[in-house]
Amino acid sequence: MRVPNLVFSTIILFLSNLIVRVLGFLYKIFLSKVIGDTGLGIYHILFNFLMICLAFTTTGIPTTLSCLVANKKAINDKHSSNVLFISTLYVAFFISLVVSLFISLNSNFIAFKLLHNSNLSLLVLAICPAIVVITISNILRGYYYGLKDVCVPAIGQVLEQVSRIIFVYLIIMYLNDKSQNCYIALLGISIGETINILFIVLCLYKNSNLFNRYTINLRDFYNASLETLKMSIPITCNKMSNILLHSLSSLIVPSRLVLSGISYSQSLSMYGIISGMVMPFVYLPFTLGSALVVNLIPSISQELSLGKYKNIIKKINYALSLTFFVGIISSIFFYIFGEKLCLIIFDNILAGTYLKAMFLVPLFMSLNQTLSGILHSIRKEVSSSVITIIGMLIQLIALYILLPMPDLNIYAYIYTMTIVSFFTCLLHIIVLVRTLKNLNIRRLK
Template structure:
């Protein structure tokens, strides 16, 4: 099947089971569209509400994510894994029972935590965040808790079926809705104070999550009809478990995932609380500390997390794929999928890290009009490849049924980060760079620990040449060509956008061509995506 036919098929929304590469490709395209739209929104918002307004919202968001994690209780990943195992064994009826049980739980917890979040907005704003301006933002984003909790269950179910298209479509619908609602509200509040305008961003998220959920429900109704024939022809098995047993299994698997995600969310919450506080200890005012934190979390981290559209896509496809291989004891396929995921991550992560390191100020100036944030981007670029790897490695461990190891490793990384932030950021000659060093240290430590854990489980044997030597060789081309192309383009047009675009495009094309020539990317890889 050629690219045209594949895209045509995707547009007609023909839901079917997809391979690891196909699922990754679909989620990657959706993620790319969402990130471009999200960056467009942020580029519009920064001149309006500034770094301080972005900082206010970024202080609220980690708290919101923590509540969302607790409300979902790790069930999205659990249902993805268990449904994948059941579908492999043609147990469609039990797959739907898993969905129903998870939905009942999500409807209950989503409602409860949304009300708790809304009613305690004043306490969170004044006692935890020490910023009363965040109260209204917290209330504006509270309804999104319910919608995101229920949506995550549907997405986990579809991913377990190895259908990534529903997730991709709902994410795009969600993002478009968020942008429209946010811009309409922010524009109507231009004459009001900054925290009212930042609340517009929160309300946009709530509206986007609501429409995204509606989209998933409509898609499920279509898929449910397609599954009906398989369910009616399936005979009830004596080995089928009771609803109580299924729920216990979901909770047992989901609990360590929840703890792990809480640790990750706690990390962001601690950053939102600790970094501004330690910057104040270094002599900065509250406003300046909020602005600096806004540069780190609302600008630089948004940039370095852009390539995670690939790692998130890989992980979403990888967990059910690993679970499927494990359920039938196909360790050969399991290792192949593991190495395939690592290869995709390294091949995408290296050029991103190089680009961030070579053009940090130019990128921050182009996207946000804050070239001063470039110093932070240049420093954090040294460790971003470990960020991308740790996401994949965590997904592999969850697919192997070892989420508890992910939790332990994440806690170790968090402790190291907090220690470094606490003692380094307060030093006036280090300041915000101390927070960056703490974040990078966490990336490296957690990635290494996850890699060791996987190696102990399935072996350390890796294709070093394919995974590391070939992409490093191709990356050398980018190190030489990117600066030269940028300078040549700048001399001709004196335009940062054109110069960056030509430099990055030239570098990426050369990088990919070299990988194709030396066998890093093969026709077999392309066939697995488009066939």
């Protein structure tokens, strides 16, 4: 088992994700100062809506491409690898363009439904280019992950974050118009991803696996597209359901909080504090989890096809042990220092109170991320999908019922997220243990 290669790839992605998270964290501090709590609430409502749109274009296809390219690379089939990459790029671009045009044509209606103000349609239009460029960016990254070349996408992600921050900072400082700050922040998403695409495209010209002038016939395009779509549909349904239900639960928070006796502006402010100040801390352990999952899915898939069950179990144990260690350290740290941390960084004691109350969420959510990736790699994506959907449905129903209660209000969001993440983690573990028992039986045979 080539664990050193897995460790090296994980370290590279971990470092890039860590840099991106730290920069993103500093960026959130900047945004909290220039657009305020209410602006953060609006920003994250539209960002969650963007995630719903991207669920149709980027969730399953890049993961599928990385697995298929990894398999073709193992047998040194450059032609099939190139056909898969080019076909997937065209298909994903077409889907994202259709979704982007649909959103732009219905921007007034969407602004009214999401923000209760059709005059904010310009903010909805700001995320339309991001749907296309993020889709292309994810396909390019998926191709490099399949080649097990993590350096290019890792550098690209850092460039994306840096260019986005520089663009937003310079434009906001130049215009000095607070009414446009949220729009500029949303537009910055597209700018950053465009820089990322340009960098990866430049690297493609030097890629020996892809010919600079390469054409494919219609039959190859059809077969490759069909192969990609067949494998990506289950993954897409899982991710799409997860993102859709998660985003819907986030979208109903402000409106349901109003029923607890506070104003809509106050509810947006509460949600803005959690989403813009607390959640960046909560998602810090995901830096490691993202790096692990990206490397584990193609790696374990190859081991499974070769029947190397002992190697699979070792890699799973390695991933879970590392994730648990980072998760438990993060949870303990946030419980002890959460209030002081938010007071120092955001000058907001309320954010610290929320973070301390959510101290277990980083542990369970990071474990869920790794467990879900493992189940996808060992062909248990349907089980993972069912668990995720059940968990999110429970969360959605609980939020709808509990948020209007005056004694709970925003704490209903915190407690629900903690309980649901623990519940889904437990279900993931049960499925994984049963699957590993079957793998042990096969190995003994």
